[in-house]
Amino acid sequence: MSKINITELVKAAGNLVSLPDIFIRINQLVENPQSSLDDITKVVSQDPSFTVRLLRIANSPFYGFSTAIETVSRAVTLIGTSQVRHLALSTSVSRTFEGLPNELVSMDNFWKHSLYCALIARILAHRLRKTDPEALFTAGLLHDIGELVIFNRLPGPAKEVLLRVLDSGDEMPVYEAERQTMGFDHAQVGGELALQWNLPPLLQDCIAHHHDILQAQNCPVETAIIHIANTLALMAEVDSINLDDVPAIDPQAWEITGLEPGDLIEPVIREAQEEFIDAQKLFLGN
Amino acid sequence: MAAPSNFRPPLALPGFEHVRRAWHEAHDTYAARLLPGEYYVTKSDEAVYTTLGSCISACVRDRVTGVGGMNHFMLPASASADRDSWRSTSLSEATRYGNFAMEHLINDILKNGGQKKNLEVKLFGGGRIMSNMTDVGMRNITFIYDYLKTEGLKVVSEDLGDVYPRMVVYFPLTGKVRVKRLRSLHTNTIAAQEVQYLESIKEKSVSGDVELF
Numbered sequence: 127m128s129k130i131n132i133t134e135l136v137k138a139a140g141n142l143v144s145l146p147d148i149f150i151r152i153n154q155l156v157e158n159p160q161s162s163l164d165d166i167t168k169v170v171s172q173d174p175s176f177t178v179r180l181l182r183i184a185n186s187p188f189y190g191f192s193t194a195i196e197t198v199s200r201a202v203t204l205i206g207t208s209q210v211r212h213l214a215l216s217t218s219v220s221r222t223f224e225g226l227p228n229e230l231v232s233m234d235n236f237w238k239h240s241l242y243c244a245l246i247a248r249i250l251a252h253r254l255r256k257t258d259p260e261a262l263f264t265a266g267l268l269h270d271i272g273e274l275v276i277f278n279r280l281p282g283p284a285k286e287v288l289l290r291v292l293d294s295g296d297e298m299p300v301y302e303a304e305r306q307t308m309g310f311d312h313a314q315v316g317g318e319l320a321l322q323w324n325l326p327p328l329l330q331d332c333i334a335h336h337h338d339i340l341q342a343q344n345c346p347v348e349t350a351i352i353h354i355a356n357t358l359a360l361m362a363e364v365d366s367i368n369l370d371d372v373p374a375i376d377p378q379a380w381e382i383t384g385l386e387p388g389d390l391i392e393p394v395i396r397e398a399q400e401e402f403i404d405a406q407k408l409f410l411g412n
Numbered sequence: 413m414a415a416p417s418n419f420r421p422p423l424a425l426p427g428f429e430h431v432r433r434a435w436h437e438a439h440d441t442y443a444a445r446l447l448p449g450e451y452y453v454t455k456s457d458e459a460v461y462t463t464l465g466s467c468i469s470a471c472v473r474d475r476v477t478g479v480g481g482m483n484h485f486m487l488p489a490s491a492s493a494d495r496d497s498w499r500s501t502s503l504s505e506a507t508r509y510g511n512f513a514m515e516h517l518i519n520d521i522l523k524n525g526g527q528k529k530n531l532e533v534k535l536f537g538g539g540r541i542m543s544n545m546t547d548v549g550m551r552n553i554t555f556i557y558d559y560l561k562t563e564g565l566k567v568v569s570e571d572l573g574d575v576y577p578r579m580v581v582y583f584p585l586t587g588k589v590r591v592k593r594l595r596s597l598h599t600n601t602i603a604a605q606e607v608q609y610l611e612s613i614k615e616k617s618v619s620g621d622v623e624l625f
Contacts, residue, residue, distance in 0.1 A: 296594060
């Protein structure tokens with residue numbers, strides 16, 4: 127399938143799903159240098175459902191603030207405006223994509239991997255200190271959205287892809303089976319959706335290039351983090367700390383991020399596993 | 413993924429020519445791909461592999477001659493759950509199906525030079541991969557333990573139960589096995605294959621096509 131067809135595929139899917147209004151509105155304010163903290167607080171307060179989610183997260187162990195946070199303005203101040211923008215997207219991610227149902231993979235199983243990737247990316251970002259943990263969390267949640275588009279729009283080829291992976295003895299990565307079956311992969315499709323939605327460049331890069339990290343134009347470090355987090359998420363999911371159980375991590379991802387794989391893998395996986403149940407309630411609960 | 417050009421898969425034993433085989437770069441070997449309900453026996457240096465949800469694979473070999481193989485089966489489960497009054501009948505019928513799967517594998521190993529006293533068994537599968545379903549995996553595990561106890565066969569290693577689908581790659585000649593837990597992305601595909609297999613054995617037992625021996 128050619129580039130033009132990917133665009134059309136994503137356009138068709140784009141008719142079935144749309145970005146949450148609250149994200150679009152906060153995003154506009156964050157990107158407008160004229161806007162103030164008050165403007166953002168006001169927009170958040172006008173959305174009762176997001177207000178509840180925001181305060182619940184601000185008061186959860188996920189942030190671990192020492193005092194109770196009772197107002198939107200306090201939450202926005204402490205968490206940060208750009209971060210609140212990402213929360214508007216990540217707290218409604220399963221609802222945003224429920225317009226793309228499929229018969230091949232349950233939504234629970236799909237989001238399980240994405241949430242592990244999000245948690246691990248956030249943990250890695252905290253360790254690195256030079257990247258935004260909330261942005262990385264959202265990027266982790268969204269990194270495989272191209273798969274949802276493919277499952278929904280191209281169920282026949284998508285089924286063939288999954289069978290091909292199993293026939294290979296689970297040695298062939300999904301993106302490779304996609305390229306062989308369809309001529310393109312879920313990262314390209316997800317990247318196209320991120321582009322059509324005009325998502326922040328960081329999200330576009332992470333979604334489009336997490337299997338091809340040297341292609342990331344704007345945010346190579348973040349993209350490399352998502353690449354690593356994606357693989358560690360596979361390990362967390364099957365409860366393994368053995369790198370032989372998962373597709374290889376691109377060695378350049380370690381160089382680009384400056385992370386050292388040595389003592390990092392097991393503690394990061396364990397931390398994500400401990401956070402998982404609470405995070406599932408906060409981000410994927412309805 | 414191509415095999416070295418002068419390479420062909422080892423000659424299949426009679427009765428196993430239909431099983432699909434392909435070169436596997438990662439294991440540097442030809443490997444036979446089993447689907448639910450199939451089994452494969454070999455004397456050659458090759459692998460046999462399958463994916464398991466709640467099904468069981470028994471890997472059996474003669475530790476002296478190296479002849480061995482793998483099966484992939486489950487007990488027809490739904491009948492007893494659906495029709496409680498017929499429970500005892502359908503249970504024994506279900507067990508009979510498990511017996512077939514085991515006896516086919518063991519008989520073909522013995523036919524190709526194996527001896528019962530030399531057999532070693534490895535067991536895999538029986539996972540509870542769908543959290544909302546009854547634990548059919550456990551029922552299969554109970555069956556296989558009972559069967560091996562009755563037959564006096566020794567289990568040298570096992571990886572049974574839990575919630576993960578599995579990929580099992582077995583090398584009968586050496587007895588080496590590689591078990592890999594599969595990510596939940598594959599759960600529905602594997603469950604669908606098992607359901608299809610269950611339907612097929614239900615039809616067979618109704619029409620009396622299953623051969624007793």
